[in-house]
Amino acid sequence: MPRLARKPSVAVRAAPLRPPAQSAENFRRSRRDRAVETAQDYVEAIADLTGALGEARVVDLARRLGVTHVTVNRTVARLQRAGYVNTQPYQAIFLSAAGRKLAEECKRRHETVVAFLRSLGISEKVAELDAEGIEHHVSPETLAAFERLLKKP
Amino acid sequence: MPRLARKPSVAVRAAPLRPPAQSAENFRRSRRDRAVETAQDYVEAIADLTGALGEARVVDLARRLGVTHVTVNRTVARLQRAGYVNTQPYQAIFLSAAGRKLAEECKRRHETVVAFLRSLGISEKVAELDAEGIEHHVSPETLAAFERLLKKP
DNA sequence: ATAAATATGTAGCCTTAGATACAATTGAAT
């Protein structure tokens, strides 16, 4: 089958296509968000566990995140290299100042997303479920809109 | 520093912790969503390109998604193994029946998410940006709520 | 004090998903 010409006649065009550069930028941002998802989920979990239990242990994180302790171990090592946590062998994991700051932001955003979904009538279970993924893709502008609509419904 | 007891007194508890099983389930779903993001973005892009240009070539997908043609190649091979596309060496990529079905769902969801964000006053640019990530984490219940609110504001 | 259970660490495997560098094929221009 012969390759179609790169610039087909208007008759072939069914729908207008956004310039690929813009589209590519959107996908790139989405992928970048995905790359920092892990760090955000971990620092948020570490903050929660530290608040509730006084410290965050590898096993607690593993149970909480639904992964094995091996995965937690490697990820925590990466978070330490990135400067978000401090930990020593066989010790609990504590957030650095940067980690606490990030955790605060994530916790606030997580709660806003959940509250917003709840305000739409979504059940608590599904709101928590969806928020766990959505939270990482909500820009400041969208977050602000959520907060604004929560104040004045 | 000694390890804290696993069951601290209530005095230590600062905030209530959801049972770890529920939390783990949420994170698991979020990770599963992430794993199918790629397939969804690809079939949606293939459908768009096929509609606009008559066929989807590797270079077009690469430009659209903001990755190299190598990445596209490998991913398309995986999509073919998964039964979403049909393609032969040096030929264009076409969706299978399953691929078309998935693309339809994704397109509809993508548009709903964008329209919903727009209805909150989010700018078109940011709405498109956020939707590209959010769309993959919107459950049927939440999608239905978005659609309902779009009809009767 | 010793033994058992729990927690943590390490080695090595897999998949996805990005990249560069180079090879081969194709389509179009000369």
Place this chain on the structure above:
DNA sequence: ATTCAATTGTATCTAAGGCTACATATTTAT
């Protein structure tokens, strides 16, 4: 018919993020 540019394919690297199996350390129970 030949050449050339664009497209597609392949080899190889890197990193994240999941896993099992096994080793070591620590805490708890006897």
